[in-house]
Amino acid sequence: MNDLLRIGHGIDVHRYAESYQADKPLKLAGVQLPEEYSLVAHSDGDVILHAVCDGILGACAAGDIGQHFPDTDEEYADADSSQFLEQVLQIADKKQMRIISLDVTVIAQVPRLAEYRQEMAANLCALLSLDSDRVNLKATTTERLGYIGREEGIACHAVILMEAHAK
Numbered sequence: 001m002n003d004l005l006r007i008g009h010g011i012d013v014h015r016y017a018e019s020y021q022a023d024k025p026l027k028l029a030g031v032q033l034p035e036e037y038s039l040v041a042h043s044d045g046d047v048i049l050h051a052v053c054d055g056i057l058g059a060c061a062a063g064d065i066g067q068h069f070p071d072t073d074e075e076y077a078d079a080d081s082s083q084f085l086e087q088v089l090q091i092a093d094k095k096q097m098r099i100i101s102l103d104v105t106v107i108a109q110v111p112r113l114a115e116y117r118q119e120m121a122a123n124l125c126a127l128l129s130l131d132s133d134r135v136n137l138k139a140t141t142t143e144r145l146g147y148i149g150r151e152e153g154i155a156c157h158a159v160i161l162m163e164a165h166a167k
Contacts, residue, residue, distance in 0.1 A: 004164035006097070010054030012047040012065075014039040015153035028106065028113070029120035029137065030082045030127055035111040039154070042071035046081035048104060048120065048137075049127075051158035053081075053088045055102070059162040060095045085127055092162070099128060100161040106139040108154040113139035 017024070020036040027033070029048040039045030053065045068091075069076045069084050076084075092098070102124070106113060113120075121137040128135065142149040 005100075006059040006061075006162050006164075008055035008057065008059030008158075008160045008162065010051035010056075010058060010065075010158040010160070011156065012050035012054065013153060013155040014041050014045045014047055015147075016040070016151065024078070026111070027081070028116070029104075030080075030085075030123045031116065031120050033111065033116055037111060043069070043076050043079040043084070044081050047154055047156040048106060048124070048158070049081035049085050051156040052102065052104065052124070052128075052160070053084050055158040055160035056088050056092050056097075056099070056162070059160055060092050060097050062091050062095065082127055089128070096165055097162045098165050099130060099134070100163055101134045102128065102130070102136070102161075103159045104135075104137045105157045106137070106154065107142060107148055107156065108139060109141045109144065109149050110151050 017038040017040050021038040024038045025032050026035050026037045027044050027046045050065055057063055117137055121135055125132050125135050147153050148155060
């Protein structure tokens, strides 16, 4: 059987809350950052994990994160996005799909993410059970252009390569 390769693309965007909320700290790639920013979101608002979930679902032709975890369902209020990822990985497994590689780009004017990049990438590897040479995480700004440049929010793109596998 020839391996079937599929690419998935995920994107997520959340705006920053007007003020820091101690009960809703900034989490990216499952890592709680010490920065005083909070995101407006039904769940914890982890844009990286949301984009990764959408990328996996896309590669599996299994819809999107909003279909599986709607923001109208109170069950997902303040949910830890790593739980979404666990369920999405189960969907991929049922469809006999596994991850080959993941490339993530976070777009944020603030906070500066360089000092957290390695920890976030390592946590992604752990959550996805992937070696570090299969996961890349980078961050960029918009050079003060648009809503991100005005420090109103944060965005993330994730591109994932997956292959079909026999159980």
